[in-house]
Amino acid sequence: MAWIYWAPDPGGAGFTRPWRAAQYKNQTLVFLDRRMTPSQAEAIATAVMQPDDRRAEIAARQQEEMQQLQRQRKAVAIGMVGMAAGALIAYQSGLPWVKGLLYGGVPTFFIAKVWLDRRALRG
Known part of the structure; x- marks a missing residue:
């Protein structure tokens, strides 16, 4: 004191x-x-510089969130490729291109998301 x-x-x-x-x-x-x-x-x-358990937990959680965000971005990129392919197929077959965007993009995104998440769980 x-x-x-x-x-x-x-x-x-x-x-x-x-x-x-x-x-x-x-x-x-x-x-x-x-x-x-x-x-x-x-x-x-x-x-101050010594690591402790709380800091290690926070760093692990931030690392996990960053990896999840990277997987989401990859799934969105794959979904956008699916949207472009669906729009092209819809244009070729005479369907409205908006339906082609949805029919190509949404399933492609969900398939990519499930595939990337399962791959991450396996290590």
């Missing part, structure tokens, strides 16, 4: 305070005005 006290100014011009005050959202924050030694800074940096 640090003690906050009034200390005489070494220059003899009166008294100084060993803390600084700052305003943040209508609250006064008080900081001790002391310098950190290199060993204290090293100890804090080491404690």
Whole structure:
């Protein structure tokens, strides 16, 4: 615990305070005005940089979400190729091209999604 006290100014011009005050959202924050030694800074940096279980869980979850997003993007790309193929086939056969987009894109997307997810589960 640090003690906050009034200390005489070494220059003899009166008294100084060993803390600084700052305003943040209508609250006064008080900081001790002391310098950190290199060993204290090293100890804090080491404690902050050491991995812990919570950080590892968060990193694993973010990695899993990123891989899921990549699989979704691949499935959408394959679905768009299916849409283009369906529109081309619909145009060739005289059907409305919108039906061709839907008949080609939707099944292709779902097939690609299932295939990519199963492939990811197998490893």
